[in-house]
Amino acid sequence: NEQFVDLEMQSGEGRAEGSSRHAWSYDIPVNSLMVAGISQCFRTMLTSGLHESKSKEEPVEVTLSPQEAHYFDILIHFAYTHRIPQEVWADKEALCWLLTVADRFEAPACIHKCVKAL
């Protein structure tokens, strides 16, 4: 698990930010509503009554492999823009990666776009 990157999100009322690190950890400031909007997984995570939904102060941790982390970034980006970046669009392999990540976090809109592109 040494290669895993920790990505942390702090969920709150408006802005979300914050970070801690292992190997290369980086933080993505997100709006909880935005991610919940794009991903079924996050929506449930933030409402299920488990740890994540209870502690509003602490950042949300998502464990990913390095490649996944990159594409998770793109997914978050997608959440805001609803657009897949040009370089990913052109690259079939990159699209597949994105698709995997989107699948994991259940982001139907993104999945749909990827499938169409492939």
Added chain:
Amino acid sequence: MSASKPKKSFKIEPFKHKVEMDPDYANNTWKVLEDAIHEIYNHNASGLSFEELYRSAYNMVLHKYGNKLYEGLTTTMTNQLQKVAGQIDAAQGDTFLEELNLKWLDHNKSLQMIRDILMYMDRTYVTNQNKVPVHELGLNLWRDAIVRNGRIRDRLLKTLLDLVHKERTGEVINRGLMRNVTKMFVDLGQTVYLEDFEKPFLDATADFYKAEAQQFISTSDCTDYLRKAEKRLNEEIERVAHYLDQKTESKLTTVVEREMIGNHMKLLVEMENSGLVSMLTNDKYEDLARMYNLFRRVPTGLQTVRDLMTSHLRETGKQLVTDPERQRDPVEFVQRLLDEKDKYDRLIAQSFGNDKTFQNALNSSFEFFINLNTRSPEFISLFVDDKLKKGLKGVSEEDVEGVLDKVMMLFRYLQEKDVFEKYYKQHLAKRLLSGRTVSDDAERSLIVKLKTECGYQFTSKLEGMFTDMKTSKDTMAAFQQKMVEEGNDSDISLQVQVLTTGSWPTQPGAKATLPPEILEQCDKFKNFYLSTHTGRRLSWQTNMGTADLRATFAHSRHELNVSTYQMCILLLFNNADALSYQEIQAATEIPVADLKRNLQSLACVKGRNVLRKEPVGKDVDEDDVFHFNDKFTNKLHKIKIGTVSAQKESEPEKQETRQKVEEDRKPQIEAAIVRIMKSRRLLDHNNIISEVTKQLQSRFLPNPAVIKKRIESLIEREFLERDKNDRRLYRYLA
């Protein structure tokens, strides 16, 4: 998705490598998840990390351990629920339901969380393998472990039914709890609700109400019973709203209706002193409305009510029309009919929501019993006569219309409309000639109504009568002017109404010798009339006229309003003090029946006895002698001497009218036959009969035998012929 699949597995390759290095990975991960599930059931969920659990489940599914995860989940949950079942079963008495409810809520919450964690599995593994989704799985497990648990099942059902029973008998129960529990059944699926709860519940309901209905019906009367039934029904509907599934409402009410009403319908309706009949006679609108609303709910309920109402109506109606007492007074008779009709109209409007079927039943009943009495047409006409003669004085126009409309309604029920026409014509003639019509407008409006009802033909003669009256007025004005011009004024003023023969119901041959002074005037008029209208023949209808006489008695002078016959008789006494019956008859040549009647009214009515009869008695005999009653006194100056006339027709007259009607019908039937055959050319016997009946329905109901006779007569006269091959076919000969 299929396109992406191989790529996905390709991407996953590096992971697999790692997993293989760690053979216990799956077991370890499952351990984490299993612990988490236990924690969730123990209300310690807030300490768990959703992300971690989700990731674990995700990885397990991704690495083909989906099956293990699913199986594991099933076992774990089953074990958990077994424990729960034990706890619920251990709860005593009233806490049983509460415990059950509590656990159910817990289970729901836990299940929700578990489903969230295993969302990924739900979405991929379960759909691919066609397994039952996690949430449903949880419910099924609950159903099997708790609700259908051998010990809990019966106890649960019994508790619920007990509670309902308690509430029905008036105790207060915890409705919220009931609602939650029944909702649980619903959540577990329709079949569970139906089989495990609703069916036994409905059975219990049926039993309960069967017993109650038995008890009620033996202790209370129809009104009370219906009131109770209505209350119960509302209670049950309320019950459904409070804690049962909506779909149960119809079933539940059906059960209650069947037990409370359906099974006792006949008994209720026919209950003595309080059943339908008594409600009808006592105008119990509210109770009737209740009955209507309740009975409407059961399939044949309304039919039962309607049938009984119809038979009751026919029974009373029949009594009404056949009761000889009533027939004495036709006006009263018709008024009673109208009252009855009004009453039922109101009843249907108020209690039965203007139900069409009831209205039809009402109409057919009236039609039935009005036509039972063959004199109904005559009576209705007499009723109109009475109304138009005096009944409408000082009544507003709208009321007049109202009365006339009602009469028309009765008229519609009549089958023998032409008989009515006949009588109506007679009565109208009398009214017009004696100038006793109160309002021409009312007369006309009734005729217009008749016209819309039966067509132009029906009323053309009636209208002709009105026209005659009008032209007569003009003629008289001209005549009088001429008399004045010619200077031969006389103290006798003559009013003549010229009537067209066809339009008026004249009785031929009623001749009488008019006094000479009158005769002279008549001749003058005759000459005058014929000089303007050549080619016509005038004949005097002395039996219809009236006269005003000035008479001098010993103490006073009076103006007497009498009929023409009476005038003839009285004028005889100008020259004589006493005359015998024979002498009077010889002098006037008035027909026997009329003479007797007129003498009777002159001599035998108290306060009007301008003649004295010897010997004194009520009836006039052939050998009676009459004197001029010199001592006659009366407070009034103007005296009207009516004729003692049977307002109703006497028996022979009635026969005569009937016969006339029958005669009139013949050409009508023939005309109908010819009309039909003209358009059809070829028709068999039965069809002719039915067509003729249909055509003439608006006027009367022809008798098939009569129609047959008419057909034969037409064949004789070569309008029709029988078909040569088929004797039953008729052919029209142009």
